[in-house]
Amino acid sequence: MxxxxxxxxLAAVLFALGLAAFFLKQDLISMVLSVEIMLNAANLAFLAFxxxxxxxxxxxxxxxxxxxxxxxxxxxAAIVILFFRTKKSVRRDAANIMKG
Amino acid sequence: xxxxxxxxxxxxxxxxVLGMILSRDQTRGxxxxxxxxxxxxxxxxxxxxxFVAAVQVLIYAGAIMVxxxxxxxxxDPAEGREQEKGRWLGIPAVLLSLVLLAELxxxxxxxAGGASGLAAGSTDRLxxxxxxxxxxxxxxxxxxxxxxxxxxxxxxxxxxGR
Amino acid sequence: MTANFxxxxxxxxxxxxxxxLFGGKLGRKWIALQACLAVLVAxxxxxxxxxxxxxxxxxxxxLFPWIxxxxxxxxxxxxxxxxxxxxxxxxxxxxxxxxxFSVGYMGKDRSPARYFGLLNLFTAFMLIxxxxxxxxxxxxxxxxxxxxxxxxxxxxxxxxxxxxxxxKAFLVNRxxxxxxxxxxxxxxxxxxxxxxGVIHAAVARGxxxxxxxxxxxxxxxxxxxxxxxxxxxxxxxxxxxxxxxPVSALIHAATMVTAGVYMVCRMSPLxxxxxxxxxxxxxxxxxxxxxxxxxxxxxxxxxxxxxxSTVSQIGYMFIGCGVGAYAAxxxxxxxxxxxxxxxxxxxGSIIHSLSGVQDVRKMGGLxxxxxxxxxxxxxxxxxxxxxxxxxxxxxKDAILSRxxxxxxxxxxxxxxATAVLTALYxxxxxILVFYGRExxxxxxxxxxxxxxxxxxxxxxxxxxFAAFVGLLGLPAVFAEKANVFSRFLGPAFPHPAExxxxxxxxxxxxxxxxxxxxxxxxxxxxxxxxxxxxxAFMAGRFPRAIRALRRxxxxxxxxxxxxxxxxxxxxxxxxxxxxxxxIDGAVNGSAAAVSTAGKWINVLQTGLIRDxxxxxxxxxxxxxxxxxx
Numbered sequence: 004m005x006x007x008x009x010x011x012x013l014a015a016v017l018f019a020l021g022l023a024a025f026f027l028k029q030d031l032i033s034m035v036l037s038v039e040i041m042l043n044a045a046n047l048a049f050l051a052f053x054x055x056x057x058x059x060x061x062x063x064x065x066x067x068x069x070x071x072x073x074x075x076x077x078x079x080a081a082i083v084i085l086f087f088r089t090k091k092s093v094r095r096d097a098a099n100i101m102k103g
Numbered sequence: 104x105x106x107x108x109x110x111x112x113x114x115x116x117x118x119x120v121l122g123m124i125l126s127r128d129q130t131r132g133x134x135x136x137x138x139x140x141x142x143x144x145x146x147x148x149x150x151x152x153x154f155v156a157a158v159q160v161l162i163y164a165g166a167i168m169v170x171x172x173x174x175x176x177x178x179d180p181a182e183g184r185e186q187e188k189g190r191w192l193g194i195p196a197v198l199l200s201l202v203l204l205a206e207l208x209x210x211x212x213x214x215a216g217g218a219s220g221l222a223a224g225s226t227d228r229l230x231x232x233x234x235x236x237x238x239x240x241x242x243x244x245x246x247x248x249x250x251x252x253x254x255x256x257x258x259x260x261x262x263x264g265r
Numbered sequence: 266m267t268a269n270f271x272x273x274x275x276x277x278x279x280x281x282x283x284x285x286l287f288g289g290k291l292g293r294k295w296i297a298l299q300a301c302l303a304v305l306v307a308x309x310x311x312x313x314x315x316x317x318x319x320x321x322x323x324x325x326x327x328l329f330p331w332i333x334x335x336x337x338x339x340x341x342x343x344x345x346x347x348x349x350x351x352x353x354x355x356x357x358x359x360x361x362x363x364x365x366f367s368v369g370y371m372g373k374d375r376s377p378a379r380y381f382g383l384l385n386l387f388t389a390f391m392l393i394x395x396x397x398x399x400x401x402x403x404x405x406x407x408x409x410x411x412x413x414x415x416x417x418x419x420x421x422x423x424x425x426x427x428x429x430x431x432x433k434a435f436l437v438n439r440x441x442x443x444x445x446x447x448x449x450x451x452x453x454x455x456x457x458x459x460x461x462g463v464i465h466a467a468v469a470r471g472x473x474x475x476x477x478x479x480x481x482x483x484x485x486x487x488x489x490x491x492x493x494x495x496x497x498x499x500x501x502x503x504x505x506x507x508x509x510x511p512v513s514a515l516i517h518a519a520t521m522v523t524a525g526v527y528m529v530c531r532m533s534p535l536x537x538x539x540x541x542x543x544x545x546x547x548x549x550x551x552x553x554x555x556x557x558x559x560x561x562x563x564x565x566x567x568x569x570x571x572x573x574s575t576v577s578q579i580g581y582m583f584i585g586c587g588v589g590a591y592a593a594x595x596x597x598x599x600x601x602x603x604x605x606x607x608x609x610x611x612x613g614s615i616i617h618s619l620s621g622v623q624d625v626r627k628m629g630g631l632x633x634x635x636x637x638x639x640x641x642x643x644x645x646x647x648x649x650x651x652x653x654x655x656x657x658x659x660x661k662d663a664i665l666s667r668x669x670x671x672x673x674x675x676x677x678x679x680x681x682a683t684a685v686l687t688a689l690y691x692x693x694x695x696i697l698v699f700y701g702r703e704x705x706x707x708x709x710x711x712x713x714x715x716x717x718x719x720x721x722x723x724x725x726x727x728x729x730f731a732a733f734v735g736l737l738g739l740p741a742v743f744a745e746k747a748n749v750f751s752r753f754l755g756p757a758f759p760h761p762a763e764x765x766x767x768x769x770x771x772x773x774x775x776x777x778x779x780x781x782x783x784x785x786x787x788x789x790x791x792x793x794x795x796x797x798x799x800x801a802f803m804a805g806r807f808p809r810a811i812r813a814l815r816r817x818x819x820x821x822x823x824x825x826x827x828x829x830x831x832x833x834x835x836x837x838x839x840x841x842x843x844x845x846x847x848i849d850g851a852v853n854g855s856a857a858a859v860s861t862a863g864k865w866i867n868v869l870q871t872g873l874i875r876d877x878x879x880x881x882x883x884x885x886x887x888x889x890x891x892x893x894x
Contacts, residue, residue, distance in 0.1 A: 005109055010150065011211050013113050017120065019204035024124045025878060026196030032175060033129055034874075036136055039167065040120060043143055046159075050150045059225060062152050063232050069155075069162055070244045074251030076167045080174045081255035087178040101872035196875075199882050206889045 010051035017044035031086065031095050035079045042072050109149055116142040130175050133168060140164040154226045270314035271326040271343040273307040273353060274396060278389035281382045288378020297368040300381035304364050304388055308357035311350065318350055325398050332401070339459045344398035347754055351595060352395035352527055355602050359519045360388050362723040366610050367511040369719035370617060374509075380420060384515070387413035391520050395527060399459040400449055403528070407445070407492065410521045411438045417516060418508040430504040437501040441491015448484025451477065452535070461531060468534040475539060482535050482542035486549075489525030494576045495553045495583065500821055502576055506568040510613030513568060518575050518609050519602035526582040526598050530591045533758050537589065547587025547668070551679040554580030558686035560817055562693070566623050567612045570694055574649065575605055577683060581664055584676055590667035591758040596738045596750050597660035603734055604648035604657055607727035611642040614716040614724065615698065619709045625694055630703040634713050637721045639699055641728040646695050648731045650688035651782040656735030658778065663738060666774045681781050688785020696793045 021040030028034055046065045053061020090097045119139035123132040140163045147156035233241050280303035288296060317324065323346030332339040345353075364384060371380055387410055394406025412435075419431025453459050455477055456467035467473065473481070489495070494502040494517075505517050516522070529536060529546065536543050554577045561573035578601050585594025616623055618635060632639050648655040651662070661684060668677040703710070715721070738750040813819065869876070 005105055005149065008211060009109065010146070012208065013116075013146070015204055015207040015211065016117060018207065019200045020117070020120045020124065022203060022882065023197050023200040024120070026200070026875065026882075027124060030129060032171060032178070033123075033132060036123070036133065036171060039163070040123075040136070040139070043140065043159075043163070046155075047143065047146065047150075050147055050152050050155065053152070054150050059228055059232055060236075062155050062225075062229055063237050065152070065155050066158060066229075066233070067237075067240060067244055069158055071247065073162055073167055074248050076170060077251045077255045078258075080170055081259040083174055084177060084259045095874050098874055099872045101870075196879060196882070199879070199886055202886050203882070203889070206886065206893060209893055210889070 007051045007055040011048055014044045014047040014051065017041075017047065029094055029096070031083050031098075034095060035076070035083070039072060039076065042068060105149060109146070112142045112145045112149070115139070116146070130172065133172050133175060137164050137168045140168065151225070154229050268314075268317075268324065268326070270311055270324065270345045270353075271328070271396070273310045273357070274343075274389045274392035276306045276310070276389075277303040277385040277392070279303070281386035281389060284378045284382030284385065288382055291378065293372075293377050296377050296381050300385050301361065301364040301368065303385050304357055304361045307388065307392065308354070308361055311345075311353040311357055314345055315350060315354075318345060318347065323347070327398075337453065337458070339399055339401050341402050342398040342460075343396040344461065345396065347756065348527075348530060348595070349395050351599065351754060353392060355599055356388065356391050356395065356520050359602050359606050359727070360384075360391075360515060362726055363511050363515045363519075363606060363610065366514075366613070366720050366723040367509075369717050370511055370613055371509060376420075380417075380509070383413055383417050383420070384512075387417065387516060387521075391524070394524055398461060400452065400461065400464065401459045403531070404445065404449060407488075407524060407528075408442065410516070410524065411435060411442070411492070414438075414505070414516050414521055417512040418505045420508055420512065424507070427507040430501070430507040434501040434505050437498050438491045441488040441498050444484045444491075445488025448481045448488065451481045451484065455481070464532070465534045468538050473535065473538060478535055479539040479541045482532070482539045483545060485528065485532060485535075486525075486542065486546055489528055489583075490549065491525075492528075493522045493525030493579050493583075495525070495549055495580060496556060497820075499553065499557070499576050500817075500824065503569050503572045503817070506566070506572050510568065510609055510616065513572070514606040514609035514613070517572065518605040522575060522579055523582070523598045523602070526579065526586065526594060529583070529586045530595055530758070533586070533591050536586065543587050543589065545587075547584050547673060547676050550580040550583030550585075550587055551676040551683075552580070553577065554584065554683040555679045555686070556818075558683045558690065561690040562686065565626050567615065567625050567628075567694060567698065568609070568623060570625075570690060571605070571608055571612060574608075574687065574691070575601075577687065578605065578649070580683070581661060581680065584668055584680055585664040588664075588668045588671045588673055588676065590664060592750065592754040593660070593663035593667055595754055596663055597657075599750075600648070600656035600660040600731070600734055600738075603727055604645045604655075604731035607641060607645040607724060607731050608649065610720070610724055610727065611638050611645060614638045614720055615642075617716055617720070618714055619705055620712050622705055622709050625697040627705050628698045629701045629705070630699070632699040635699075635715050637715055638724065641721075641724045642699070643695060644728045644732055646691045648735075650691050650785060651684050651778055652688075652786075653779050653782070654735070655732050656730070658782070659735035659738045662775055662778045665778060666771060669770075669774060681777065684778060684781040685785045685788075688782045689788045692786045692789035693793055696789060700794070 018041050021037045021044060024037035024040060025034055028037065046068055049061045049065050049068070053059065053065075086098070116139050119135045119142065123135040123139070126132045126135065141160055144156045144159040144164065147159055280299055284291070284296060284300065291299075314324070323344060325342055325344045327340055327342040329341055330338065331341040364381070367380070367384065371377060374380060390406050390409030390413060392406075394403055394410060397403035397406060415431045415435040417431075418434050419428045421427045422431070452464060455473055456464045457472075458464070458467075468478070487498075491498040502517060502522070506513055508516075536546065557573045557577035557580065561570050561577065564570045564573060578597070582594045582597050582601070585591065585597060615628070615631065615635065615638060618631075618638070619628065622628065644655070648657040651658045661680075665677055665680045665684075668680060705713075869880075
């Protein structure tokens, strides 16, 4: 039996990697992808806890997270496409008109 | 046996994510990510969550990443390959991420170690939970999907953009 | 009927309210009618309350509990007793006649609603003043009439002189009021309450030590010098002649300026308890009477002569109060109200008929042209001068004989000298205006006309009273118990031991008063009819003295240099250095600080996702760290 803590460590590492990716990448799509990484890390954590608590509810939550992530990915993709149409670029620096 | 699998899969996952971060080409990065999610699916399997593992591979690796690959093709981020201009603000971000990692690991110290597994064949029990205790959330999730679908179509469906 | 007396102030107040709000839409005739009726109703209410007063004594009406602080409470209420009855009848009676006169005099003015509204409002406040049953409410009326006086003096506010005169009146009054307020507070804390009954009882049981009584009385009297234009706060009254003449008649002859006298009479137990204060009152009255009379001699504006005359005559009233003859002082107040307002209104009639000429040097020979105004003016002048058997004679004599009897010889002598001067300056005016060569300008001559009946009838009514009201106060030497007035009012006042006077002394004093009046008249006749060159000759011989007289002894200039200029300069310094620099600096500075801080924070608003996300991360890290502790 692999201890749950190993999985949790992995989840933490993945989360941090996703976070770093968010800041390091310059284009919008990669940023959305890094958010997906972070969500997956959360999923992993949920499942680890679900197993150690011997309950199935964690897995249900993960299913929901996947669902929501899919919906959000769809909407995000639409926005990115719209953004591209106006700005002709997906660089995140291009989203700067909120400068105040 | 399990441990070997775990290490292989987790190594693959982390390596792929790193690959995604380091690649200049977004498409290559997206493909790396597909690999990462697939490995993750395997890890889910190790966690006695076969159904979720299947869902992960099908939806995440299969649908979502494909969607993004389509977006990448549409937006032709050829320009994205330019050098980053301006300040290299990544350093403080990376540092902060490391700090966050440290904090998370600190937080995990109190977690107990191994536990017994769950019975296999839990898929039907999962279904029972979904349509029983979590029925409400289930229905709302379906509405959410419809909403996202409609929204995405409405947003991106205009001819020539408005 | 007596029970309804308290409505009297509200009727003119209501009328004033209506006139102020809706006056623009009412017709001229209606405005005049409403205003005059309001005062008439107030008069009738008070007159109807009189029999009840005589039968069953004073009536009071509580209106509402007003102040209820820790240990001090005041109830707003009215008191109708003999003293207030006299005042109310004078105020409303004479006031009514003046309102009627105003209808004619102000007939072509642009703002009749404002004028009559203010006259009504003044009447209402004056009634509050005299009817108040406690000191605090009286002060409300006191201030109210001051306000109306300011507004009415400056009625033609587009004229800078009028506006300045109004301001001066109000400010000088304020100085007196400050003293009044301190005195009032002293009394309230010593007596433990504000009602007059409470105060009188406190005096009677000795709650006021001599020092406190003197201090309080003197402070109150200081307020009275402001309101009643005595030395040193009289300087506003001559300037107040910038207002319409009926205003001068009502406010600055018959009513408001006598409020100080009324107040002293109302607080007579307090004044009687302090010999020092009473002496000061009498001395100030005497000094003012003489002083003002000398200035009246040198004035050429007919209204200003009357103004100084008023200051002088009120001095007489204070002499009366100071020597303990409160009833006599009030009697002179009543007679003065009649003949002085008569004189003012008649002067108004003269000015009106000459289309605005006010300088007596530019009048003359008006006897023929103003057949109705002339006789009433003459009666008024004679009454003022103390010609025997007219009202002024009896009231003046009452005061002077009491002064003599109490041993105040200086005061009595000053009063007598003033009587001579009074007759002199008054008949100087009579001669210069009505007799002799016609000296008025051509355009006035063309439009000369006697005033219409709406103006001359009130004059005639006033003349009747000015002539005969004296018969209410016949001295004892004529007939025992003939002094109706003093029998009516006497019980209202404390009775210090009255020195008895021998009958022969009284007759001697009467004759002296007569002689004084006749001497003055004769002097005027000689100087201005027989030997007209004499005044000019004297002016040549004593130019500085004459100039001092003409310039009112340079009092105004002195006040300006000693008081006004330092205060104004001080204010400028404070305004410039403190207000502008410190206070504005603080306010502007804080605004600038906020603005600068905003600019700094603005740097964070880069509009870039990366920076905002970084902020998120930072926040999350911090929170996690805190949670982990």
